[in-house]
Amino acid sequence: MIHWGVLVLFAALLHATWNAMLHGNRDRFLSMTWMSLAIALVSSVVVVIAPLPARGAWPSIVASGLVHIVYNVSLVRSYRRGDFAQAYPIARGSSPLLVTLGAALFAHEALGVLHGLGIVLVSGGILALATPVRGVSRAAVRAALATGATIALYTVIDGIGVRASGGRALSYTAWMFLFYWLMPLLFVARQGVPALFAPLRSMPASVASSLAGGIVSIFAYGIVIWALQSGAMGSVSALRETSVVFAVLIGRVMLREAVDTKRWIACIVVAAGAVCLGV
Template structure:
C-alpha cells in the first residue's frame, strides 16, 4: 500500500481531516454541512458532461451509496453537536476499518494477510483509544459517533464494490464519484424542509468557505474511491482513517483542544498499524 496509491490515500486523509475541522469549528454545523453539500453536488453536476457513464452494473451501488451518504451527513452533524472533534471524529473514523474489513470479506471475497489484519486492528484500536482516553464521552455522543462510523463502513463497502463494476478506469471512477455526489443535494433539501429557506442565509465569506470545504471533501473521497479499484477495501479504509492524526493536530492548533501523552501514545499505535498495512 506504500505506493503512489497509498500516498494519495494519505493525502485524502489530510484533506478529510481539514474539512471536518472546518465543519466542527463552525457555529451552526448543520447549516455549514448544508452549504458544503451544495458545493459537493454542484461540483458533481458540472463534471458529469465531461465524464463517461459508469457501466450498468454500478448504478445500484451509486444509488445505495448516495442515500447512505445522506444519512452519514446527518449523523456526522449530530456527532459534532454532542462531542469535541478530538472525541467524535476518532470514534466515528476508528470504528469503520474493522467493519469495512469484515464486510469486504463477506461481500467482496477479499482476503488480507495476517499482518494486514493486525494493521487494521492497530489502526482501529489506536483511533478509538485516542477518543476514549479523554474520559469525556457521553452515551449520546458515543451513539452518534458509532452510527456515523457504521454509515462510513457501509458506504465504503458499497463504493468499493461499485467502483470495480463501473469500468475499471480513472475516468469511470471519477464518473462513479460524481454521480454518487449528486445525491448530496438531498441534505440541503432536508435542511430546508426542517428550517425553511430563510435559514440558509449566512455571510458570503462563510458560504464561500464552506462551499470550498465541500470541494475538498469531493477530492478527498474521490481519491479513496479511485484507490479502492487497486487495493483491498480494509487496507484503503485503514490508511484513510489515519486522518485522525491530522484531526488531532488541527484540533490542537485551530480549536485549542488538549494534546497530551494519551493522545500521543494512541498516535504511535496508529502509525504502527499503518506500517503493518503497508508491508
C-alpha cells in the same frame, strides 16, 4: 506514476482539513448543507461531460449516495456532541476494521496476519478513545461510532461499485455525489428557505468556508474511490484513516482543543493499526 497509496495519504490530509472546517463552524448542519451544495453543483457539471458508468455500477451508486446522506447527518450529530479531536478519530478509526470485515465477506478479500495485527491495534486504540475522559459523554462516543459504521458501509459499497463501473471512477463519483442535492432539501424541510440563505449576509465567511470544504471533500473522496479500483478495500480505508493523526494536530493547533497524553497515545495506536492494514 504516483502510487495510489501516496495519493490516499494526501486524501487523508484533505479529509481531516474539511472535517476541521465543518467542526469549526458554529452551525454544523448549515455548514454541511452548504458543503453539500458545492459538491452537488460540481458533480452536476461533471455528469454532463463525462461518460456514463457501466450498468453494473448503478445499484452501488444509488445505495452509496443514500448512505452518504445518512453519514452527513450522523457526522453533524457527532460534532455537536464531542470535540473534533475526540469524535473524528473514533469515527474514522473504527471504519477500517468494519471495511476489512465487509470486504472479506462481500468481496472475498483475504485477511492476512499483518491485517489481523492492524485490526487488534485499531480496536485497542478505539477502545481507549471510546473511554469517556474529562467530560466526554458516552453519547458523543456512540454518535462517533455510528458515524464510523456509515463510513464503512459506503466504503464497501463504493469499492464494489467502482470496480463495476468499467474503469470510470470519475463518472461513478460524480453520479454518487448527485445525491448531495438531498441535503439542502432536508435542511429546508427542517428549518425553511430563509434559514438556508440568511447566512449569505450575516455569515459570508462561514458560507465561503463551507463551500471550500465541499470542494476539498470532492477531491479527498474522489481519490479514495479511484484507489479502490486498484487497492484492497481494507488497505485503502485504513491508509485513509491515518487522517486521525492530522485531525488531532488540527484540533490542537487550529481549534485550540485540549489533547491529553492518553488521547495522543490512543491516536498513535490507531494510526499504527491503520498502517498495518494498509500494507
